[in-house]
Amino acid sequence: MARNPADSSPALSVRDLRKTYAGGVEALKGVSLDVAPGDFYALLGPNGAGKSTLIGIVSSLVNKTTGEVSVFGVDLARRRDAAMRLIGLVPQEINFNLFEKPFDILVNYAGFYGIPRAEAVVRAEQELRSAQLWDKAQVMSRTLSGGMKRRLMIARAMMTRPRLLILDEPTAGVDIEIRRGMWRTLREINAAGTTIILTTHYLEEAESLCRNLAIIDHGRIVEEGPMKTLLAKLDVEGFLLDIEGALPAALPVIPGVEVQAPDDHTLDVEMPRSMDLNRLFGSLDAAGIRVRSMRTKSNRLEELFVRMTGTPDAAAIAAAARESA
Numbered sequence: 203m204a205r206n207p208a209d210s211s212p213a214l215s216v217r218d219l220r221k222t223y224a225g226g227v228e229a230l231k232g233v234s235l236d237v238a239p240g241d242f243y244a245l246l247g248p249n250g251a252g253k254s255t256l257i258g259i260v261s262s263l264v265n266k267t268t269g270e271v272s273v274f275g276v277d278l279a280r281r282r283d284a285a286m287r288l289i290g291l292v293p294q295e296i297n298f299n300l301f302e303k304p305f306d307i308l309v310n311y312a313g314f315y316g317i318p319r320a321e322a323v324v325r326a327e328q329e330l331r332s333a334q335l336w337d338k339a340q341v342m343s344r345t346l347s348g349g350m351k352r353r354l355m356i357a358r359a360m361m362t363r364p365r366l367l368i369l370d371e372p373t374a375g376v377d378i379e380i381r382r383g384m385w386r387t388l389r390e391i392n393a394a395g396t397t398i399i400l401t402t403h404y405l406e407e408a409e410s411l412c413r414n415l416a417i418i419d420h421g422r423i424v425e426e427g428p429m430k431t432l433l434a435k436l437d438v439e440g441f442l443l444d445i446e447g448a449l450p451a452a453l454p455v456i457p458g459v460e461v462q463a464p465d466d467h468t469l470d471v472e473m474p475r476s477m478d479l480n481r482l483f484g485s486l487d488a489a490g491i492r493v494r495s496m497r498t499k500s501n502r503l504e505e506l507f508v509r510m511t512g513t514p515d516a517a518a519i520a521a522a523a524r525e526s527a
C-alpha cells in the first residue's frame with residue numbers, strides 16, 4: 203500500500219506567502235513557516251500585522267496573491283476541499299445564528315460537511331459536553347454568556363474532527379477566569395492529538411499554552427521557533443525601582459546597566475540577566491539613592507515582542523490582563 207504522504211508532513215506548511223489586497227495593502231510579504239503535527243503554535247503580532255490574513259488564506263476565506271500552502275501534505279491550491287476537511291476554524295468574530303440553539307448549530311454545521319445526521323447528533327452531544335455546554339444545548343444561543351459563545355464556536359469547529367484547529371484571537375475581550383477555562387479546553391483538545399494554531403494579543407496566553415511561536419510584524423515573520431529557545435535568547439532583565447525622596451540631577455553611571463528616570467522618584471533599569479543585583483544596589487547606595495521597592499518591568503515574552511516589533515501596545519494589554527487576574 204502506498205504510504206500516506208500526510209503521515210510525515212507538517213500539519214501546516216506555508217512557503218513564501220504573499221498577499222496584496224485590492225487597493226495595494228501588502229498584508230503578507232513572503233511568509234514561510236512549518237507547524238509540526240501535534241504542535242500548539244502561537245501566532246503573535248501587533249494589530250494589522252497580517253495574522254488574520256494568513257489564517258484567512260489557510261482556511262480558504264481569502265485568496266492568496268502568490269505562495270504555497272499545504273495542510274498535512276495536501277496542497278491547498280490543488281486539493282482545496284480535501285485540505286479544508288482537515289481544518290477547523292474559530293474565527294475572530296462570533297458568527298453563528300443567535301436565534302438557533304447550540305445543539306442545532308452543531309448538527310447543522312456538520313450537515314454542511316456531509317456528516318450524516320445520526321452521527322452529527324452523537325458528536326454534538328460529545329462536543330457540547332466537553333465544552334461544558336450540554337445543559338445549554340436547547341436554549342437560544344443569544345442567551346449564552348460571552349465565554350459560552352466562544353466555547354460554542356470551538357465545539358462547532360470540532361464537529362468535523364479537524365486534525366488542525368485554527369483559532370483567531372479566541373479569547374479577545376474575555377475575562378481572565380473564562381480565558382483560563384478555555385485554555386483547559388484547548389489543552390485537552392491538543393492532548394487528544396489535534397494540532398492547534400492560535401493568534402493572540404495576550405502574551406501570557408501564548409507563554410502558557412504554546413510550544414512554538416512565530417512573531418509576525420508588517421507582513422513578515424520577525425522571529426520563529428520554540429518558545430523556550432526564544433525566551434532563553436533574552437539576556438536582559440528590566441526593573442522599575444521606586445526611590446525614596448527625589449533623584450539626584452545626575453543619574454549614576456553603572457557599567458553594563460542602562461538607567462533612566464521616567465519621573466523624579468522612579469528608576470527604569472535594564473541589566474544583563476547574569477549580573478548580580480548587589481552590584482546595582484551597591485552603586486545606587488553609593489550615589490545616595492535609596493530604593494523603597496522594586497518590580498520587574500514586563501514578562502519575558504513581552505520583552506521579546508516589544509523588541510521584535512517595537513510595539514508596546516500588546517505588552518500593555520498583557521500587563522492589564524495580569525492585573526485583573
Ligand SMILES: Nc1ncnc2c1ncn2[C@@H]1O[C@H](COP(=O)(O)OP(=O)(O)OP(=O)(O)O)[C@@H](O)[C@H]1O
Pocket residue numbers: 223224225227228229247248249250251252253254255256
Ligand atoms: N479585506 C481587506 N482589504 C484591504 N486591506 C485589508 C483587508 N483585510 C486586511 N487588510 C489589511 O491588511 C493588513 C493586515 O491585516 P490583518 O487583519 O491580517 O491583521 P491582523 O494581524 O489580523 O490584525 P489584528 O491583530 O488587528 O486582528 C492591515 O493593514 C489591514 O488593514
Ligand SMILES: [Mg+2]
Pocket residue numbers: 253254255294370
Ligand atoms: Mg486579526
